[in-house]
Amino acid sequence: MIEMKSSEEIERMAVTGQFVGELLAELRDNAEVGVNLMDLEHHARRRIKERGAESCYWDYAPSFGRGPFRNVLCLSVNDAVLHGLPRDYVLRDGDLVSVDMAVAIDGxxxxxAVSVVVGTPDPADLKLIEATEVALEAGIAAACPGGKLGDISAAIGEVAHRYGYGVNVEFGGHGLGRTMHEAPHVPNNGRPRRGMKLEPGLTIAIEPWFCASTDKIKFDEDGWTIRSADGSRTAHSEHTVAITAAGPRVLTRRPAGADRPTIRDEKSAVTP
Structure with a gap:
């Protein structure tokens, strides 16, 4: 069942979204060469506790994974793209790390999620991250009342293909509100003007993620960490979005000026 949210409920989600955006900006800034992934995890745990928030990841136990998730972040490095377990790993020059988090405040x-290269960036990695960010903005722009869910999926897929990447539709965006995962599923590829009608009150997470040279994935033995099947680099971007009568409203924007710009050589740039 899809639960539509009132304007007041969206405002309450926006309070949570502001905190998530602020904390992700901190974590992105803290992801530097020589930093241990567990330092990022413990920073997030401390900030979540101080805010009186509750992690949606802690004790999460879906059909995949081995045992409940016992962390507040997903930290996915290089060829890992989703659900990466925080671990004793020190970030190296050129690592591409994706940071994903979900919390609840007052229910x-x-x-x-955000992806970033630490240290010296490879232009190919910046292009990959840029593709997820451009696809995210395209998906958000398509999340208009009166449209269809397929408009969002098609917009994301079109950007991926324009950048030269395939799309895996096993994992994608989703509804959320009172819980982290609600209906509907929001695939990262699809056909426009298909699917459910987008109406004010729908709240969804839009999250394009791409692998550099495959659309196939594999799981680590931990049952959680998802990697590109061929070992190529990956990236992931995500926002929580509310559909309102005035259009899409992003609830998890990071503070102005908080993002590191994605800068690539102009000769290699793909025109959005």
Whole structure:
């Protein structure tokens, strides 16, 4: 069942979204060469506790995974793209790390993710991250009242293909609100003007993720960490979005000026 949210409920989700955006900005800034992934995890645990928030990841036990998830972040490095377990790993020059988190404040959830290269960036990695960010913005722009869910999926897929990447539809965006995962599923590829009608009150997480040279994935033995099947680099971007009568409203925007710009050589740039 899809639960539509009132304007007041969306405002309450926006409070959570503001905190998630602020914390992700901190974590992105803290992801530097020589930093241990567990330092990022413990920073997030401390900030979540101080805010009186509750992690949606802690004790999460879906059909995949081995045992409940016992962390507040998903930290996915290089060829890992989703659900990476925080571990004793020190970030190296050129690593590409994706940080994903979802928390609840006063019973209302927000979910967001960002990818960043630490140290010296490879232009190919910056292009990959850029593709997820451009696809995310395209998906958000398509999340208009009166449209169809397929409009969002098609917008994401079109960007992926324009950048030269395949799309895996096993994992994608989702509804959220009182819980982290609600209906509907929001695939990262699809056909426009298909699927459910987008109406004010729908709240969804839009989350494009791409692998550099495959659309196939594999799981680590831990049952959680998802990697590109061919070992190529990956990236992931995500925002929580509310559909309103005035159009899409992003609830997890990071503070102005908080994002590191994605800068690539102009000769290699793909025109959005």
């Amino acid at each position: 209302w959830v927000a979910d967001s």
